[in-house]
Amino acid sequence: MVSNNNKEIVKIITPLPMTLSQKKIVKNKLSRIGSIDQMVFQEEVDPSLIGGIIIIYGEILIDCSLRTQLDKMKEGMI
Amino acid sequence: MISIDRSIIFQIINFLILVALLFRFLFKPVVQALDKRSNHIREEMEKIEKEKKAAEELRLKYEEESKNIHIKYQEMQEYANQEAVKIKSKIINEAYQESEKIKQTAEEKARIEIDKLYSDLKLDIIDISTEMAAKLLHERIDISKQDQLIEQLLEEAINKIEIKTDVQHGKQ
Numbered sequence: 001m002v003s004n005n006n007k008e009i010v011k012i013i014t015p016l017p018m019t020l021s022q023k024k025i026v027k028n029k030l031s032r033i034g035s036i037d038q039m040v041f042q043e044e045v046d047p048s049l050i051g052g053i054i055i056i057y058g059e060i061l062i063d064c065s066l067r068t069q070l071d072k073m074k075e076g077m078i
Numbered sequence: 079m080i081s082i083d084r085s086i087i088f089q090i091i092n093f094l095i096l097v098a099l100l101f102r103f104l105f106k107p108v109v110q111a112l113d114k115r116s117n118h119i120r121e122e123m124e125k126i127e128k129e130k131k132a133a134e135e136l137r138l139k140y141e142e143e144s145k146n147i148h149i150k151y152q153e154m155q156e157y158a159n160q161e162a163v164k165i166k167s168k169i170i171n172e173a174y175q176e177s178e179k180i181k182q183t184a185e186e187k188a189r190i191e192i193d194k195l196y197s198d199l200k201l202d203i204i205d206i207s208t209e210m211a212a213k214l215l216h217e218r219i220d221i222s223k224q225d226q227l228i229e230q231l232l233e234e235a236i237n238k239i240e241i242k243t244d245v246q247h248g249k250q
Binding site for chain 2: 014015016019021022025026029030032033047050051052053055060062063064066067070071073074077078
């Protein structure tokens with residue numbers, strides 16, 4: 001997804017509103033796979049995630065939420 | 079000289095005439111009648127003997143037939159008994175097979191039901207466990223733990239993406 005100024009939109013979903021330190025961690029990590037200057041961040045809060053983070057960056061989906069971990073664990077048990 | 083009374087001679091002549099007449103008119107018909115009667119009796123006796131013989135033959139024939147009928151009756155009874163035993167055996171066998179089939183079906187149904195119950199129970203336990211774990215995690219997650227999670231999980235995810243990207247570049 002591309003914004004009006006041709007920057008890539010990065011959607012970040014967390015269970016709690018992100019703190020400054022968390023934002024810093026996220027940007028630091030994302031800088032390893034893309035240019036931060038070319039990214040526009042959109043934050044969203046979804047308490048059902050429990051913990052962790054989901055990042056949608058272009059075609060890349062980084063799902064690090066505890067909800068997904070629990071769901072995978074549940075599927076494994078079934 | 080012997081003198082014979084003339085009346086005696088006359089009586090002798092009369093007697094002889096009487097004898098001749100008796101022989102002619104009495105003795106002969108009586109003998110004939112007796113012969114006739116005797117023949118009739120003999121014929122009747124022969125007839126009776128024949129009839130007796132025929133009756134005996136008929137009796138023997140009936141006895142033989144009766145014996146044959148009795149043998150046939152016994153054979154039929156034996157055959158009927160054998161058939162009854164066969165039918166009884168067949169009915170028992172069919173009933174046993176049917177009962178086995180019903181038993182197997184019931185066992186199969188019970189097994190499916192138990193498996194379903196076990197599966198449902200397992201799913202319920204997993205659901206409850208997962209929800210309890212989610213609730214527990216939800217209560218224990220604070221800012222610092224969220225920081226740690228983001229740091230740790232994101233690091234792993236980014237590493238994987240980097241490895242994947244390197245592999246793709248290597249292929250190109």
